[in-house]
Amino acid sequence: xxxxxxxxxxxxxxxxxxxxxxxxxxxxxxxxxxxxxxxxxxxxxxxxxxxxxxxxxxxxxxxxxxxxxxxxxxxxxxxxxxxxxxxxxxxxxxxxxxxxxxxxxxxxxxxxxxxxxxxxxxxxxxxxxxxxxxxxxxxxxxxxxxxxxxxxxxxxxxxxxxxxxxxxxxxxxxxxxxxxxxxxxxxxxxxx
Numbered sequence: 001x002x003x004x005x006x007x008x009x010x011x012x013x014x015x016x017x018x019x020x021x022x023x024x025x026x027x028x029x030x031x032x033x034x035x036x037x038x039x040x041x042x043x044x045x046x047x048x049x050x051x052x053x054x055x056x057x058x059x060x061x062x063x064x065x066x067x068x069x070x071x072x073x074x075x076x077x078x079x080x081x082x083x084x085x086x087x088x089x090x091x092x093x094x095x096x097x098x099x100x101x102x103x104x105x106x107x108x109x110x111x112x113x114x115x116x117x118x119x120x121x122x123x124x125x126x127x128x129x130x131x132x133x134x135x136x137x138x139x140x141x142x143x144x145x146x147x148x149x150x151x152x153x154x155x156x157x158x159x160x161x162x163x164x165x166x167x168x169x170x171x172x173x174x175x176x177x178x179x180x181x182x183x184x185x186x187x188x189x190x191x192x
Contacts (some may be wrong), residue, residue, distance in 0.1 A: 001078055003102045004175065005086040005095070007151045008111035010139050011118030013161040013168055014087055017111060020172035021085040027077035031088040034069045051142050054090075063147065067094035071101055083176065090143055092150030107180045110155035113162055115140075157184045 006014045018028045035054045036046040044053065057065040070086065077084045089095060089108065098106045113121075115136075122136055152158075157180055161168050175183040 001102070001105045002083040002179075003074060003078070003086060003098060003106045004083065004180070005089045005098060005106065005108045006111055007089045007095075007108060007148065007155060008113075008161075009118060009143060009148070010136060011122040012111045012113045013121075013159075014111055016161075016165065016168060017109070017172045017175075018085060018087045020169050021176055024173070024176050025081075026083050026085055026176055027081050028085045028087055029070055029073050029077060031066050031070050031086065031090070031094075034066050034073075051139075054146070055142075058146065062093075063091060064093040064097045066090070067097040071097070074101075085176075089151050091147030092154055093147060095151050095154050107157075108151070108155045109175065109180070109183070110152045110158045111161050112152075112158055113160070117162060156180055157187060159183070159187055 006017050008014050018030065021028050032050070035050055035057065038057060039046040039049050039053045042049075042053065046053075054066065057069075061068065067089075074084050074086060086098065089098070095108055098108075119136055159168070159171055171183060171186060174186050
């Protein structure tokens with residue numbers, strides 16, 4: 001059993017990592033889906049209220065509320081698969097929750113890219129409101145407010161996603177097929 005979590009600021013490449021997992025028939029549990037469902041349950045548009053409801057869930061149920069709600073979904077996915085990807089961890093307390101639940105079977109990957117690169121990506125996918133990246137800065141600050149910097153610092157390996165999409169996909173395939181140690185060796189070799 002392996003539970004692999006990803007953490008990273010918006011536009012870093014978490015969704016691309018999830019796409020590779022899906023290509024390899026690895027179930028993906030997207031923590032943002034928990035928030036989107038809660039928005040719908042409250043009669044709100046997830047596109048407009050995602051950040052607000054994420055904050056409300058954490059306020060109402062504790063800082064690891066999204067992780068708590070994700071655990072049964074992850075466990076269900078593990079019933080049919082040896083590996084599950086948890087997309088979009090946002091806080092150190094969420095990392096702790098998954099470490100408690102899965103022990104050494106849990107690994108965390110930080111996906112990182114420079115701000116300007118992320119602005120280009122987010123703008124290209126039509127999810128940023130301005131050309132100067134201001135709303136991305138606001139999103140970054142919201143994510144950091146949830147404790148993302150602590151989660152990033154706790155990562156077992158960091159992947160710099162600054163090259164081609166094909167190169168990043170290859171790194172993610174290494175992660176999913178050969179394990180985190182192989183990815184760490186690959187990342188260390190590419191930095192040298």
